[in-house]
Amino acid sequence: MKAVITVLGHDRIGIIASVTGVLAEEGINILDISQTIMQNIFTMIMLVDLSKMKSGFSKLGDKLEKVGAQLGVEIRLQREEIFNSMHRI
Amino acid sequence: MYSRSEIIETINMIRHENLDIRTITMGISLRDCACESVERATQKIYDKICRYADRLVQTGEDIERDFGIPIINKRISVTPIALVAESSDATDYTPFARAMDRAAANVGVNLIGGFSAMVHKGYTKGDRMLIDSIPEALAVTDRVCSSVNVATTKAGINMDAVMDMGRVIKDCAERTKDRGAFGCAKLVVFANAPEDNPFMAGAFHGIGEPECVINVGVSGAGVVSGAVKSLGDADLGLLAETIKKTAFKITRMGQLVAQEASARLNVPFGIVDLSLAPTPAIGDSVARILEAMGLERCGAHGTTAALALLNDAVKKGGVMASSQVGGLSGAFIPVSEDAGMIEAVNTGALCLEKLEAMTCVCSVGLDMIAIPGDTPASIIAAIIADEIAIGVVNHKTTAVRIIPAPGKKEGDILEFGGLFGSAPVMPVNSFSAEMFIKRGGRIPAPLQSLKN
Numbered sequence: 001m002k003a004v005i006t007v008l009g010h011d012r013i014g015i016i017a018s019v020t021g022v023l024a025e026e027g028i029n030i031l032d033i034s035q036t037i038m039q040n041i042f043t044m045i046m047l048v049d050l051s052k053m054k055s056g057f058s059k060l061g062d063k064l065e066k067v068g069a070q071l072g073v074e075i076r077l078q079r080e081e082i083f084n085s086m087h088r089i
Numbered sequence: 090m091y092s093r094s095e096i097i098e099t100i101n102m103i104r105h106e107n108l109d110i111r112t113i114t115m116g117i118s119l120r121d122c123a124c125e126s127v128e129r130a131t132q133k134i135y136d137k138i139c140r141y142a143d144r145l146v147q148t149g150e151d152i153e154r155d156f157g158i159p160i161i162n163k164r165i166s167v168t169p170i171a172l173v174a175e176s177s178d179a180t181d182y183t184p185f186a187r188a189m190d191r192a193a194a195n196v197g198v199n200l201i202g203g204f205s206a207m208v209h210k211g212y213t214k215g216d217r218m219l220i221d222s223i224p225e226a227l228a229v230t231d232r233v234c235s236s237v238n239v240a241t242t243k244a245g246i247n248m249d250a251v252m253d254m255g256r257v258i259k260d261c262a263e264r265t266k267d268r269g270a271f272g273c274a275k276l277v278v279f280a281n282a283p284e285d286n287p288f289m290a291g292a293f294h295g296i297g298e299p300e301c302v303i304n305v306g307v308s309g310a311g312v313v314s315g316a317v318k319s320l321g322d323a324d325l326g327l328l329a330e331t332i333k334k335t336a337f338k339i340t341r342m343g344q345l346v347a348q349e350a351s352a353r354l355n356v357p358f359g360i361v362d363l364s365l366a367p368t369p370a371i372g373d374s375v376a377r378i379l380e381a382m383g384l385e386r387c388g389a390h391g392t393t394a395a396l397a398l399l400n401d402a403v404k405k406g407g408v409m410a411s412s413q414v415g416g417l418s419g420a421f422i423p424v425s426e427d428a429g430m431i432e433a434v435n436t437g438a439l440c441l442e443k444l445e446a447m448t449c450v451c452s453v454g455l456d457m458i459a460i461p462g463d464t465p466a467s468i469i470a471a472i473i474a475d476e477i478a479i480g481v482v483n484h485k486t487t488a489v490r491i492i493p494a495p496g497k498k499e500g501d502i503l504e505f506g507g508l509f510g511s512a513p514v515m516p517v518n519s520f521s522a523e524m525f526i527k528r529g530g531r532i533p534a535p536l537q538s539l540k541n
Contacts, residue, residue, distance in 0.1 A: 004096060008100070034093060043093075045093055045096055057154070057155060058154050076100065076157050078155075078157035079155045079156050079157075081156070082156045082157065082158060083095060084091065085341045085345040086099055086338045088091065
């Protein structure tokens with residue numbers, strides 16, 4: 001199963017380190033990563049592979065949410081099908 | 090692979106434009122619960138609903154979590170209770186509503202639809218008892234919704250039922266006057282009622298439906314509004330095209346959720362209903378879409394044309410996006426649930442007659458409209474008759490959900506709170522139609538029904 005992680009918020013040092021730290025702990029492989037500043041908002045998008053994930057999807061979501069709260073950014077974890085179905089016929 | 094901008098587009102729809110799955114509605118047949126003993130019948134109903142819908146709410150929440158898309162409501166629709174209760178020895182069907190209410194509370198859904206009767210050509214014994222039980226049933230339950238189909242294009246209009254519903258609505262208001270006549274917000278009078286509509290208060294599980302089914306209602310008024318605004322002064326062809334594409338994307342998401350829910354619950358997928366269903370939340374308004382199209386206020390001349398374009402484009406986008414489109418699919422124009430509509434009424438731009446005209450080109454009817462509490466039953470029946478005639482002649486669903494606000498006059502505000510919002514009390518033409526309504530009988534089916 002693949003998922004998309006998005007991080008939106010104010011730029012600061014250590015966002016990528018914190019998020020990827022959680023992913024490494026959870027045994028999650030990053031397939032694609034990009035980062036940019038869009039309309040003054042820090043935007044990071046990752047495509048990740050969850051097939052070797054240690055704990056469950058909702059636990060991972062909780063962990064990322066916690067990290068997001070600490071960093072003051074919004075982190076979302078969504079299964080990739082939603083983007084496929086919305087943007088591809 | 091999708092692009093970064095596509096990902097951001099989806100997330101913006103959810104974050105800023107109130108994109109959501111409005112409802113996952115499980116339709117459950119109760120036909121096998123008919124039984125001579127009321128106690129046994131109501132027990133069977135309670136047990137069956139609890140058994141089938143046991144995992145509905147949890148599954149909805151799981152899907153919400155996995156896809157990061159809000160799923161606002163999980164609901165249940167059941168076989169029209171008149172059909173189920175008719176075999177029993179009951180003379181009052183309130184116990185059936187109570188059983189539905191208890192079951193809904195037990196499985197954690199906020200509304201359950203199907204305290205309903207289909208009387209477009211006439212009453213059976215059960216239909217009569219159900220309609221007589223509506224005011225009590227809606228007064229003593231919290232979650233039960235009721236609907237009565239009084240006409241179809243094929244059968245014409247049952248004017249006896251129209252007259253009765255005028256009285257029932259008045260009774261409902263009276264019985265729930267301490268709660269702002271909330272009973273009336275849970276009661277819909279239909280023409281050509283769809284059997285697979287997932288939206289409350291008019292949802293019921295029609296007689297052609299399978300044992301159990303999952304129907305999904307998607308909204309997206311805010312998203313369409315955003316898309317229209319982004320176009321600036323583009324011509325109407327481009328506007329329609331953009332709305333269509335937006336509706337396509339929204340419906341695709343609904344289709345995904347519907348299939349996922351269907352697979353996880355092991356229940357067949359029924360339909361996706363793509364309706365622009367506004368909520369009182371800022372930005373989630375159909376009126377604002379019409380205003381973004383270039384009207385100073387919703388209700389101005391031009392509103393019907395703008396709504397016609399909107400409704401049609403939404404359907405065209407939705408049809409290709411889902412394998413099965415059904416329900417109402419179009420734009421809803423409930424007054425109390427739409428901040429733009431409320432403002433339009435308050436500024437004098439929108440009146441009842443204009444709303445009636447708008448229902449000729451959109452998916453439902455006169456919805457969540459508060460009128461003065463002293464409006465006589467015969468005038469309410471006449472309002473229903475007009476609206477129902479529009480549906481019958483135009484081969485479409487129309488409905489009336491109207492609230493005679495107890496003790497309130499034109500210009501007062503009726504507060505419901507939550508998804509039901511608040512309704513400004515609208516003036517009603519007070520000239521009498523009593524003689525016409527009292528005639529009773531049936532208005533024959535129109536010529537366009539004779540297609541065989």
